[in-house]
Amino acid sequence: xxxIAAQKVVTLPLSGVQRPxxxxxxxxxxxxxxxxxxxxxxxxxxxxxFDVFVIGEEAGLARRIAERNPDLVLIDAxxxxxxxxxxxxxxSAPMQRPVAMFVDQSDGSLTRAAIEAGVSAYVVDGLKAxxxxxxxxxxxxxxxxxxxxxxxxxxxxxxLEERKVIDRAKGILMRAKGIGxxxxxxxxxxxxxxxxxxxxxxxxxxxxxxxxxx
Amino acid sequence: MTAPMRLGFVPLxxxxxxxxxxxxxxxxxxxxxxxxxxxPSWAALRDMLALGQVTAAQMLSPVPVAMALGLGGSAAxxxxxxxxxxxxxxxxxxxxxxxxxxxNGYGFDFSDARGAGxxxxxxxxxxxxxxxxxxxxxxxxxxxxxxxxLNCPLPPGLxxxxxxxxxxxxxxxxxxxxxxxxxxPRGSVAVERGVGALLLPGCAIWGFAPEKVLTxxxxxxxxxxxxxxxxxxxxxxxxxxxxxxxxxxxxxxxLAAPGRLDVAPDIIERxxxxxxxxxxxGDECTVPGFIEFFAGAATFPWRSQAAWIGLRLxxxxxxxxxxxxxxxxxxxxxxxxxxxxxxxxxDLPGASEKVEGYLSQPSPVASARGRLILPMDRFFDARxxxxxxPLR
Numbered sequence: 223x224x225x226i227a228a229q230k231v232v233t234l235p236l237s238g239v240q241r242p243x244x245x246x247x248x249x250x251x252x253x254x255x256x257x258x259x260x261x262x263x264x265x266x267x268x269x270x271x272f273d274v275f276v277i278g279e280e281a282g283l284a285r286r287i288a289e290r291n292p293d294l295v296l297i298d299a300x301x302x303x304x305x306x307x308x309x310x311x312x313x314s315a316p317m318q319r320p321v322a323m324f325v326d327q328s329d330g331s332l333t334r335a336a337i338e339a340g341v342s343a344y345v346v347d348g349l350k351a352x353x354x355x356x357x358x359x360x361x362x363x364x365x366x367x368x369x370x371x372x373x374x375x376x377x378x379x380x381x382l383e384e385r386k387v388i389d390r391a392k393g394i395l396m397r398a399k400g401i402g403x404x405x406x407x408x409x410x411x412x413x414x415x416x417x418x419x420x421x422x423x424x425x426x427x428x429x430x431x432x433x434x435x436x
Numbered sequence: 437m438t439a440p441m442r443l444g445f446v447p448l449x450x451x452x453x454x455x456x457x458x459x460x461x462x463x464x465x466x467x468x469x470x471x472x473x474x475x476p477s478w479a480a481l482r483d484m485l486a487l488g489q490v491t492a493a494q495m496l497s498p499v500p501v502a503m504a505l506g507l508g509g510s511a512a513x514x515x516x517x518x519x520x521x522x523x524x525x526x527x528x529x530x531x532x533x534x535x536x537x538x539x540n541g542y543g544f545d546f547s548d549a550r551g552a553g554x555x556x557x558x559x560x561x562x563x564x565x566x567x568x569x570x571x572x573x574x575x576x577x578x579x580x581x582x583x584x585x586l587n588c589p590l591p592p593g594l595x596x597x598x599x600x601x602x603x604x605x606x607x608x609x610x611x612x613x614x615x616x617x618x619x620x621p622r623g624s625v626a627v628e629r630g631v632g633a634l635l636l637p638g639c640a641i642w643g644f645a646p647e648k649v650l651t652x653x654x655x656x657x658x659x660x661x662x663x664x665x666x667x668x669x670x671x672x673x674x675x676x677x678x679x680x681x682x683x684x685x686x687x688x689x690x691l692a693a694p695g696r697l698d699v700a701p702d703i704i705e706r707x708x709x710x711x712x713x714x715x716x717x718g719d720e721c722t723v724p725g726f727i728e729f730f731a732g733a734a735t736f737p738w739r740s741q742a743a744w745i746g747l748r749l750x751x752x753x754x755x756x757x758x759x760x761x762x763x764x765x766x767x768x769x770x771x772x773x774x775x776x777x778x779x780x781x782x783d784l785p786g787a788s789e790k791v792e793g794y795l796s797q798p799s800p801v802a803s804a805r806g807r808l809i810l811p812m813d814r815f816f817d818a819r820x821x822x823x824x825x826p827l828r
Binding site for chain 2 (some may be wrong): 302312323
């Protein structure tokens, strides 16, 4: 993981497009998972001309952020390392400019949307709300995708686990009763239906009982 | 009528009063249907409370004070209705630092803060990086107070850095930090993984330090006094149950469950009984009052405790010390704590402030029922803090 700790993402200006006079805002995304980081960075780059930098390493996080002196830091609200960012809000912090957690005082809906999406934003003092909004909008959309990806991943994992257990249970029945695979599965399914339980649960019980009897 | 209420906690031993209030029916007795939500970090829990996603939360005792002083990343205002526990932190060092200290002849008595501090400074050399869970935490306060109170030159490379508790053992093993101050069971987990040794319990630095507080948004308790009363009483009764020695084993089992602390019960029991395993080799030390949920009016939010925290923060962050200690007093609601426990059988102090660090042994004090004994609360350097004269 350490090897990809710092990926610089360069956004190329499109020819013919009027570039804003101001320097592009620099954004740090704190995210360990490479795929998720990529998803978020892509979303930000589609939303505008930003200087985006990913930090995947948790060690020395406050120092790493301070070294780059960003305008804005985005982090998963569920990341325990959020507490490290609190240091950046202090007067004695390593950052040259004071940072505050973004809470939109005038428009609570943006703040709420950010919370629902699970993204926490830290912004430097004095950054105007209209410059923050497009970044947060893009981040919110992408964090929603990341959440969905996580749910899908855990569901896929569980399905795989269940299949493994059912396969083991079938094998146990085939050996114990000298029956074929289809017959073994039919027996598990019938037991599950009779008892109003899930096939995977019956298979799990059988595997556990067989382990105990070994 | 049963009222639903969502509470936030961080999976640590000192979340016990909230978990027990729910699990053992103390909340139900008060007609509260609790929904306990585990938070991934203190910043996340603070935001959940500020934005109303939870009604009340376990919180580091300096957080409401820091917010009253305008420090930190949130503009919200909180107040503390009760103290959840006094003490319960440990200071630990990496195995290599422990070995160096031992080679220098240090005996690891797990009690003498001055001796431990001097041995630490000698062994540490020019750099010393200490991990604490949050910039506004009793852990950070104890470490700053202890190091300053040694009256010794400190290492030029001294750094006190934030490390999330779940990462503390890992950060120590990776050499990111040389030492830590953290709440249980995180210190014992580092010992169990063989990456750290425990040097001191928090109570060796300050004998009776407010560690976590029951926190709500400022004003909430007065908007809905009935609910606030029920919450304070339910948590207080849970603390009374936790304070009884015969309940410790069961408390360890209750806390150990997945969705709560998700740590083996025998590790949790160390903190609850004060029988700490301080080295991976299995050396044990017993610390009376290692963590206190009830005895000595532990739940009482003394305004003088808040004032001490306010003064320490002010001095460190360049704020006016007198104003800060005054503002701090206002967020520890000893008045509401006393009001809502008046008919619950609690024996609470008559005063709301005391001279912190004054008692070098348990002493009787004026109280509602006249039976209250306050515990030893001395600082390791024997200094006292008078809330009426904070700078003296």
